[in-house]
Amino acid sequence: MRQIVLDTETTGLETSQDHRIIEIGCVELVNRRLTGRHFHQYINPLREVDDGAMEVHGISNEFLADKPLFANVAEQFLAFIEGAELVIHNAPFDVGFIDHEFRKLDGFGRVMDYCTIVDTLVMARQRHPGQKNNLDALCKRYDVDNAQRDLHGALLDAEILADVYLMMTGGQVDLVLGGQSHTTGDLGTQEIRRLPPDRPQLPVIKATAEEVAVHCGQLTRIQQISGGQCVWLAAADAVDEPLVSE
Template sequence: MRQIILDTETTGLDPQQGHRIVEFAGLEMVGRKLTGKHLHLYIHPERDIDPDAQRVHGISLEFLAGKPVYRQVGQEIADFLRGAELIIHNAPFDVGFLNAEFAKMGLEPVSALCAGVIDTLREARDMFPGKRNSLDALCDRFEIDRSNRTLHGALVDCELLSEVYLWMTRGQESLAMDIDVELPGDAGGAIQFERKPLKVLAASEAEQAEHQAYLDALDKAVKGPCLWRSLEQPAQAEG
């Protein structure tokens, strides 16, 4: 299954009020591994950017001067997404903006264009009810390094979300990769995303003794070897 980790930055919160996309980013994943294929675009919105939105993503109209408008890149975005399953944090927000932009061009909506949408925010709320489930909070929960993320840039957020998604679905693949990124106010350059190796903590002797004592108590309660003993025996025999 071809999947696209997707994020956008916008001029405001509601496309129905005329707000538009100013940055689009998508990373391709196949077989739970990033392929290195990505699409990253800055887009002139042909309108002002709300100050609150600019404080979040740091993208100004001055930076966007000379960048393409959406009608010049909309077909490229649609072609990149076609047939893929999208992975988005707070999917209704990004899908709503994409659908609004596609509609202006007479293009298909996301529901017809793509194989489906996974909303990692909704899934995180199901997994961790009552807890904070922003992308930052999930990165902290899964100990994902986000030191490269000083602003909410779409491409950096996609890279972080790819790791969050794999953790949420019990994946542990390494996603370290190099991507050329054009940053606001910068001529661009190579940003290297690096992740620390997974820590494996072995049980101490005291913890192992406590575990054995607990199993002894279970054996006594069920008047015979508990289920865990039967699971341990094949592993011990193999060793």
């Protein structure tokens, strides 16, 4: 499954006042793993940045003066996101601005014509009702490092949101066996420790009925929160096998 975590910065808050996008940042997830591929672009909005917006992201009119227009990067941007599931915090804001930019061009539809969308703000409000659910609050709640986030920035915020989203929808995504990671050489390659062939056979401890019920309940919650994208349930369906053995 391919997902794109996306964020934008803009000249102001309202497309009705013809505010424009000035920065787009996207990072790619495939099967819940960051691939290292990203899309990042500053954009000349052909208008002034509001003072209030500049206080949030720190992007000045002078900095944007020599940047490309949205029309010059639209095809490259669309090629990067097309067919993916977009993961966005407060999706109506970013999607509304992207649609606003697309409407100014010939031959472009709406974001939902090309992608499906997951709104992590809606997800967070469902999981943590009555609490703060902005990105900084979620970073604190899920122990995600946001120390570099003095100002908003589209690419940095997309990278941080990717970590938050992975924690919200299942937690740990990388598994290191053996309790410790060993490295050798300058490249940091992982060392493989082989077990002796005459080692005692490990006992097999099956889950109790109560543990199975708790496990299935957790998978059901993940399925609901992720909009039907629980990879464990999908894998079980693919091989037509139950999640646990009797």
